[in-house]
Amino acid sequence: MEKVVELIDAHKRYGSVEAVKGVSVAIEQGELVAMLGPNGAGKTTCISLMLGLRKPSSGQAKLFGLAPTDRRARSLCGVMLQESGVPGTLKVKELVDLFRSYYPNPLPAERAIGMAGLEEQADRQAQKLSGGQLQRLYFALAVCGDPQVIFLDEPTVGLDVEARRAFLESIRSFAGEGKTIILTTHYLEEADQLAERVVVIDRGVVVADASPAEIKSRVLGRRVSFTADRPLSDADFEGLPYQNLEVEGNRARLLSNAPEALLRELFRRGYDIRDLQVVGADLEEAFLDLTRHAEKETVA
Amino acid sequence: MSAATTTFQVAPVPRMLWAETRAKLLSRLRSPAFSVLSIVLPTMFFALFYGIFSGQAGSHAAEFGKYILATYGTYAVANVMVFNFGIGIANERGQKQDLLQRATPLPGWVATLAQVIFSLVFALLALIVLYAYAFTVGGVRLDPGALVGFTLRLLLGSFPMMGLGMAIGYSTSANAAPAVTNLIYLPMSFISGIFIPLSQLPSGIQTVGKLLPLYHYSQLPLETVGQNTESLGTAALWLIGWTVVLFALGLRFYRMDASKKFS
Numbered sequence: 001m002e003k004v005v006e007l008i009d010a011h012k013r014y015g016s017v018e019a020v021k022g023v024s025v026a027i028e029q030g031e032l033v034a035m036l037g038p039n040g041a042g043k044t045t046c047i048s049l050m051l052g053l054r055k056p057s058s059g060q061a062k063l064f065g066l067a068p069t070d071r072r073a074r075s076l077c078g079v080m081l082q083e084s085g086v087p088g089t090l091k092v093k094e095l096v097d098l099f100r101s102y103y104p105n106p107l108p109a110e111r112a113i114g115m116a117g118l119e120e121q122a123d124r125q126a127q128k129l130s131g132g133q134l135q136r137l138y139f140a141l142a143v144c145g146d147p148q149v150i151f152l153d154e155p156t157v158g159l160d161v162e163a164r165r166a167f168l169e170s171i172r173s174f175a176g177e178g179k180t181i182i183l184t185t186h187y188l189e190e191a192d193q194l195a196e197r198v199v200v201i202d203r204g205v206v207v208a209d210a211s212p213a214e215i216k217s218r219v220l221g222r223r224v225s226f227t228a229d230r231p232l233s234d235a236d237f238e239g240l241p242y243q244n245l246e247v248e249g250n251r252a253r254l255l256s257n258a259p260e261a262l263l264r265e266l267f268r269r270g271y272d273i274r275d276l277q278v279v280g281a282d283l284e285e286a287f288l289d290l291t292r293h294a295e296k297e298t299v300a
Numbered sequence: 301m302s303a304a305t306t307t308f309q310v311a312p313v314p315r316m317l318w319a320e321t322r323a324k325l326l327s328r329l330r331s332p333a334f335s336v337l338s339i340v341l342p343t344m345f346f347a348l349f350y351g352i353f354s355g356q357a358g359s360h361a362a363e364f365g366k367y368i369l370a371t372y373g374t375y376a377v378a379n380v381m382v383f384n385f386g387i388g389i390a391n392e393r394g395q396k397q398d399l400l401q402r403a404t405p406l407p408g409w410v411a412t413l414a415q416v417i418f419s420l421v422f423a424l425l426a427l428i429v430l431y432a433y434a435f436t437v438g439g440v441r442l443d444p445g446a447l448v449g450f451t452l453r454l455l456l457g458s459f460p461m462m463g464l465g466m467a468i469g470y471s472t473s474a475n476a477a478p479a480v481t482n483l484i485y486l487p488m489s490f491i492s493g494i495f496i497p498l499s500q501l502p503s504g505i506q507t508v509g510k511l512l513p514l515y516h517y518s519q520l521p522l523e524t525v526g527q528n529t530e531s532l533g534t535a536a537l538w539l540i541g542w543t544v545v546l547f548a549l550g551l552r553f554y555r556m557d558a559s560k561k562f563s
Binding site for chain 1: 306308309310311315316318319320323324326327330331392395396397399400402403404405406407561562563
């Protein structure tokens with residue numbers, strides 16, 4: 001498989017802040033990758049490095065094996081940025097035609113507009129679109145050049161549930177054509193639903209790079225919470241299979257891959273337990289767990 | 301897909317250039333306030349000054365008409381250049397259009413060239429309106445050959461004004477750009493002898509005026525109607541010098557802006 005995008009030990013420093021601290025990621029043709037992380041984790045900086053909008057302070061960024069600023073590489077990319085604008089007095093169709101002119105073999109304008117679901121707004125000026133429609137316009141501009149890869153930086157921020165669903169559907173159908181998609185998100189659910197591969201970034205480093213299922217399985221299986229008949233401390237859980245314990249008075253929250261054994265032992269030790277909940281950890285838990293580990297390493 | 305099957309291609313430049321220029325024109329024509337100000341205001345100034353002073357000029361009325369056609373023609377084209385580049389670029393930056401464009405395969409120089417062509421077309425529109433008024437209502441006479449030379453000189457001599465606009469556009473915010481542009485352009489027009497001939501201004505102002513690009517620029521059309529006060533060669537040298545200085549300044553501000561966003 002051909003590498004579409006590559007970051008090789010990329011660092012990016014803004015003044016005294018190091019936003020990206022040695023990220024290495026290679027993305028191949030046809031992959032659907034979500035870069036996941038909290039705000040300020042360095043996702044947008046990574047995308048900017050991949051696109052050549054920013055230069056790495058050290059390390060390398062490559063697009064189709066070329067420098068990301070190379071027009072030949074750019075001609076194979078479509079982009080949706082978090083912060084960007086278009087001339088507001090131009091109509092949807094005119095903007096799509098403008099962006100089509102930048103690419104060697106663009107899609108027909110109607111097709112790009114259709115993929116974004118903007119048929120009814122084709123003759124409307126950009127400044128008169130709603131937030132969701134504007135976001136779809138940016139999607140149309142990203143795909144109108146028939147690129148091999150599209151970069152979507154937080155594409156669903158600010159969209160309502162319905163608009164988000166429609167939008168994710170558009171992305172999925174584009175992916176169905178064998179295209180490479182790289183999106184950033186801080187919605188775990190979105191990464192889980194959409195991506196085949198999740199790159200978790202936190203504080204400028206990659207803390208995990210795997211399928212959503214693997215990431216979920218990597219954390220301890222169950223979230224257990226309960227209230228005991230007496231105040232609890234870490235010592236009460238000695239020798240038990242748990243992770244990420246939080247105690248507050250009589251209340252405890254923890255993760256465990258053997259909740260039955262843990263509870264059996266607690267009963268045996270004579271604790272009286274109320275309000276017991278045992279639930280499966282979702283990607284959110286996995287994510288918190290991963291970023292918490294990274295935090296410990298950073299501190300140590 | 302193997303590495304060998306990726307075929308690298310780029311879009312043809314003329315197609316991009318045409319689409320960019322067309323988009324800029326369409327966008328501007330849909331902002332009527334801006335368009336009217338650029339296209340109609342110079343003609344309104346011409347009408348006002350011609351109405352007030354042509355009577356006093358007596359037997360020299362015809363010469364007076366040609367003189368102010370040259371100075372308001374200068375004003376009209378320079379106005380389009382300074383405002384299009386100044387406020388236009390500041391607005392594009394303010395709306396972050398530059399961010400998205402930067403990520404597309406459109407080369408920056410094609411976008412700039414489109415801005416130049418668009419501004420020249422727009423300036424030509426302003427001149428056509430001015431000519432229409434001056435030749436009909438104003439009764440100014442200019443033979444066709446002189447008119448072509450007059451127009452070409454006005455368009456080709458406008459490069460220092462584009463540089464000035466670029467310098468303003470890349471150094472001021474969208475909110476401040478209209479004020480900054482007016483604050484620079486209006487006094488400069490006055491001191492350069494656009495509204496009142498330089499010879500009738502105090503000598504201190506004359507000294508300053510003769511250093512400014514707009515004064516030398518106005519000499520180009522004035523020469524075609526035989527009313528220049530410095531030779532064409534001298535004016536051209538001054539304009540080349542100012543073009544270099546103002547484009548260097550514009551480029552410097554562009555780089556400062558770009559280094560904040562794209563380095």
